[in-house]
Amino acid sequence: MAPPSTEYNARHLSVLEGLEAVRKRPGMYIGSTDSRGLMHCLWEIIDNSVDEALAGHGQSIKVILHPDGSVEIHDDGRGIPVDAEPKTGLSGVEVVFTKLHAGGKFGGGSYTASGGLHGVGASVVNALSARLDVQVDRGSKTYQMSFRRGEPGRFLDAKSPSPTAKFEPFLESSRLEVVGTTKRGVTGTRIRYWADRQIFTPDAKFSYEELQARARQTSFLVPGLRITLRDERRLAGTAAEAGALEEVFQHDGGISEFTTFLAADSAVTDVWRLHGSGRFKESVPVLGENGHSEIAEVERDCEVDIALRWGIGYDTTVKSFVNIIATPKGGTHQSGFEQSLLKSFRKVIEANSRKLKAGNDKIEKDDVFAGLTAVLTVRLAEPQFEGQTKEILGTSAVRAIVAKVVEKEILAKLNSTARGDKAQSALLLEKVVAEMKSRISARVHKETQRRKNALETSSMPSKLADCRIDDVERSELFIVEGDSALGTAKLARSSDYQALLPIRGKILNVQKASVGDMLANAECGALIQVVGAGSGRSFQLDAARYGKVILMTDADVDGAHIRTLLLTLFFRYMRPLVDAGRVYAAVPPLHRVEVINHGSKTNDTIYTYSEQELSRLLAELEKQGKRYKEPIQRYKGLGEMDAEQLAETTMDPRHRTLRRVRIQEAESAERVFDLLMGSDVAPRKDFIVAGAASLDRERIDA
Structure with missing residues (x-):
C-alpha cells in the first residue's frame, strides 16, 4: 500500500478542485510567473493586512525576507476567523486559504472599502506555494495551520521549517491546532510561505527596492500605519550584503506629504487638497437564500481625495489609487480627473483671455499637466477592476463623480479671492498659458525647421x-x-x-x-x-x-x-x-610647459590639466635633469590660446579629451x-x- 502522503481521495478532490486551476493557469491570476508574479503574490498577502489597518483594526505590519527564499508577514489586525464557516464546516483559516472567491470582503459586512475584492488573493498564493504556514492570535490562543501546494496538513520539521520536510495531509478532516497562548486582547496574523519553484521561473526573486517603494507608498496612503521591512538574505551587491537591513516607514501627513515627496521641482503652488463624495447605483449579482444568484440594484458611496501641486518643470507625475491599491494604468477615476481638470482650466483661461494674453488658441492636456504632481485616491465598496492584477479601475460611475468633485474644487481654488490662493492661481495660469505658447511655437518651429x-x-x-x-x-x-x-x-x-x-x-x-x-x-x-x-x-x-x-x-x-x-x-x-x-564638456588644459632640448632640436611642449599633474611633471623633469622655460604659461581662458594650441588640446578628436x-x-x-x-x-x-x-x-x- 502507498504511504499516506501520496494518497489521493475524495478529501483531496474537495480541497484542490479550485486551486488546481490556479496551478495550471497561474498567469490568469498573477499576470506572470517571473519576478513580477512573485511580487504580486506578496502584495496580495500584504494588502490583506493593510485592509485590516484601513478598517481601523491594526497599526503595524512587518515583512521579513528570509535567506531560504521564504517571506514572512506579520500584522496586529483582528486575526483570521478560527471558528467554523457554516456552509462548508471548515475553519475560517482553511476557507480563506483553500477556497477561491471566499473571504470577508464580499457583502460589505467586514470591510466598507478594501483592496482585495476578488477573494482569490490568499488562496492563489497558497496554491502557488511549496509550503505556507499561518498562525493566528485570537481569543488568547495561538492557532496554526500548514499547507503544501494548497493542501492542508502537517509538516514534520525537526528544527527549522522547510518546504522539503515530510508532510502528512489531513485525510479525514482538517484540524486547526492550538500551539500556544497570548495575552488577553492580543490579536494578529503571521504568514510565512515558500514560493513553488515548479511554478515560478528560476530567476524570479523578491525585489527589496520594489517592496521598499510599495511600503513607503502605503505608509503615505494610510496615515499612522507603521510598516517594517527586514531583509535577511545578504544578497551580494545590495545594502543588506553585510548584514540584516531593517527599515521602518510611517507618515502621518497622508497624501499631501506623499505629493511633496514625489515632487522634484521647485513649487509654483502649495499642495492643494480636493475633497468630495458622491453616490451611484449599480446592478450586481447577489446570492439569495435559495443559493441562486440574482441581479439586484445597490447604492454605493464613493469618496474622492486628491492632493496636487504644480512646479516650475514640465514633467508630470500622477499616482492613482482605489482603496489604497495602485492603479498604474489609470481607469475611470483618472480619466474623470484629467478631463475635468482640462475643462476647468479652459473655462478660467477663456474667461481671462485678455488679461493672460492667451489669444484664441485652446490649451491642451499637456499644457495643464506640465509640472503637475498629483495623488488621486478614491474609496468605494466592491470596485470593478479589469483583471485580478487591479491595474485599471472599470467602475464607470466613478468617472462622473471624480469629474464633478475636481471641477467644483479646482474652480473654487482658481477663482478664490484669498490673498495666498489668488497669487498662486495667477502664477499657475501664467505658467499654463506659457506652456501653450511654447507648444505652439515648437510645432511651428518643427514645421519650418x-x-x-x-x-x-x-x-x-x-x-x-x-x-x-x-x-x-x-x-x-x-x-x-x-x-x-x-x-x-x-x-x-x-x-x-x-x-x-x-x-x-x-x-x-x-x-x-x-x-x-x-x-x-x-x-x-x-x-x-x-x-x-x-x-x-x-x-x-x-x-x-x-x-x-x-x-x-x-x-x-x-x-x-x-x-x-x-x-x-x-x-x-x-x-x-x-x-x-x-552632451559633452571639453577639457582645455591649465598649463603649457615648454621643455628645453639641447642643440638645434625643437623644444617639446607638454600640456597639463591640473595642479597635481603639473607637480608630477615638474618632479619628473627635475629627476631627468631637464630644464623648462620660466614662467610656465597658465591658461585662464580659451582666448589665451592660439588656434594651433586650441585645436591640438581641445578640438582635434585625435588629441582632445571630452567628458x-x-x-x-x-x-x-x-x-x-x-x-x-x-x-x-x-x-x-x-x-x-x-x-x-x-x-x-x-x-x-x-
Missing part, C-alpha cells in the same frame, strides 16, 4: 558658424564662451563637421525661471533653435541637428558656472539629449540641480561654506 545649406543662410542665428556636412552622427556643435574664444575656435576647427555657437556671458538660470522667461531669453532661444529638436515635452531626439553638443568654457570658476548653467538648460528642457549621452555628461540617477540629479541652481538659498550657502576650504584660489579669474 530645416537644416541650413548654402542657400538657407537666414534660418539660423547670425552668430552660428555652422558646419558643411549633413551627417548628424559625425557633426559636432561647440558652445563657446565669448566672442574672443570664437575667433580662435574658428581658425582651430574643422569646418566640415564642427559648428560653433558663441554665448555671451552667463545665460539665464532656467531652474528658477518660468518657461516663458526661458523662451524669451535670447541665448536660450538661440541654443534651442540651433539644436533644432524643440524643448521640453516637444523635444524630439531624432530631430537634433548634431551628433555631439560640446560645452567649451574657460578652465576657471566663471567657466564652471557657465557650464553649470548650460547643463541646467539641457537637463531641464533638452534632457533626452543628455540621456542619450550626446561625457551622464545621468546615473535621475532623482539624485534633480536634487543636485535644485541645490545648486534652485530658489532655496540656505542649503546652497551651507554647501558653499562646506566646500570653501577645497577651492583652488588660482582658479578665480580676478
Whole structure:
C-alpha cells in the first residue's frame, strides 16, 4: 500500500478542485510567473493586512525576507476567523486559504472599502506555494495551520521549517491546532510561505527596492500605519550584503506629504487638497437564500481625495489609487480627473483671455499637466477592476463623480479671492498659458525647421558658424564662451563637421525661471533653435541637428558656472539629449610647459590639466635633469590660446579629451540641480561654506 502522503481521495478532490486551476493557469491570476508574479503574490498577502489597518483594526505590519527564499508577514489586525464557516464546516483559516472567491470582503459586512475584492488573493498564493504556514492570535490562543501546494496538513520539521520536510495531509478532516497562548486582547496574523519553484521561473526573486517603494507608498496612503521591512538574505551587491537591513516607514501627513515627496521641482503652488463624495447605483449579482444568484440594484458611496501641486518643470507625475491599491494604468477615476481638470482650466483661461494674453488658441492636456504632481485616491465598496492584477479601475460611475468633485474644487481654488490662493492661481495660469505658447511655437518651429545649406543662410542665428556636412552622427556643435574664444575656435576647427555657437556671458538660470522667461531669453532661444529638436515635452531626439553638443568654457570658476548653467538648460528642457549621452564638456588644459632640448632640436611642449599633474611633471623633469622655460604659461581662458594650441588640446578628436555628461540617477540629479541652481538659498550657502576650504584660489579669474 502507498504511504499516506501520496494518497489521493475524495478529501483531496474537495480541497484542490479550485486551486488546481490556479496551478495550471497561474498567469490568469498573477499576470506572470517571473519576478513580477512573485511580487504580486506578496502584495496580495500584504494588502490583506493593510485592509485590516484601513478598517481601523491594526497599526503595524512587518515583512521579513528570509535567506531560504521564504517571506514572512506579520500584522496586529483582528486575526483570521478560527471558528467554523457554516456552509462548508471548515475553519475560517482553511476557507480563506483553500477556497477561491471566499473571504470577508464580499457583502460589505467586514470591510466598507478594501483592496482585495476578488477573494482569490490568499488562496492563489497558497496554491502557488511549496509550503505556507499561518498562525493566528485570537481569543488568547495561538492557532496554526500548514499547507503544501494548497493542501492542508502537517509538516514534520525537526528544527527549522522547510518546504522539503515530510508532510502528512489531513485525510479525514482538517484540524486547526492550538500551539500556544497570548495575552488577553492580543490579536494578529503571521504568514510565512515558500514560493513553488515548479511554478515560478528560476530567476524570479523578491525585489527589496520594489517592496521598499510599495511600503513607503502605503505608509503615505494610510496615515499612522507603521510598516517594517527586514531583509535577511545578504544578497551580494545590495545594502543588506553585510548584514540584516531593517527599515521602518510611517507618515502621518497622508497624501499631501506623499505629493511633496514625489515632487522634484521647485513649487509654483502649495499642495492643494480636493475633497468630495458622491453616490451611484449599480446592478450586481447577489446570492439569495435559495443559493441562486440574482441581479439586484445597490447604492454605493464613493469618496474622492486628491492632493496636487504644480512646479516650475514640465514633467508630470500622477499616482492613482482605489482603496489604497495602485492603479498604474489609470481607469475611470483618472480619466474623470484629467478631463475635468482640462475643462476647468479652459473655462478660467477663456474667461481671462485678455488679461493672460492667451489669444484664441485652446490649451491642451499637456499644457495643464506640465509640472503637475498629483495623488488621486478614491474609496468605494466592491470596485470593478479589469483583471485580478487591479491595474485599471472599470467602475464607470466613478468617472462622473471624480469629474464633478475636481471641477467644483479646482474652480473654487482658481477663482478664490484669498490673498495666498489668488497669487498662486495667477502664477499657475501664467505658467499654463506659457506652456501653450511654447507648444505652439515648437510645432511651428518643427514645421519650418530645416537644416541650413548654402542657400538657407537666414534660418539660423547670425552668430552660428555652422558646419558643411549633413551627417548628424559625425557633426559636432561647440558652445563657446565669448566672442574672443570664437575667433580662435574658428581658425582651430574643422569646418566640415564642427559648428560653433558663441554665448555671451552667463545665460539665464532656467531652474528658477518660468518657461516663458526661458523662451524669451535670447541665448536660450538661440541654443534651442540651433539644436533644432524643440524643448521640453516637444523635444524630439531624432530631430537634433548634431551628433555631439560640446560645452567649451574657460578652465576657471566663471567657466564652471557657465557650464553649470548650460547643463541646467539641457537637463531641464533638452534632457533626452543628455540621456542619450550626446552632451559633452571639453577639457582645455591649465598649463603649457615648454621643455628645453639641447642643440638645434625643437623644444617639446607638454600640456597639463591640473595642479597635481603639473607637480608630477615638474618632479619628473627635475629627476631627468631637464630644464623648462620660466614662467610656465597658465591658461585662464580659451582666448589665451592660439588656434594651433586650441585645436591640438581641445578640438582635434585625435588629441582632445571630452567628458561625457551622464545621468546615473535621475532623482539624485534633480536634487543636485535644485541645490545648486534652485530658489532655496540656505542649503546652497551651507554647501558653499562646506566646500570653501577645497577651492583652488588660482582658479578665480580676478
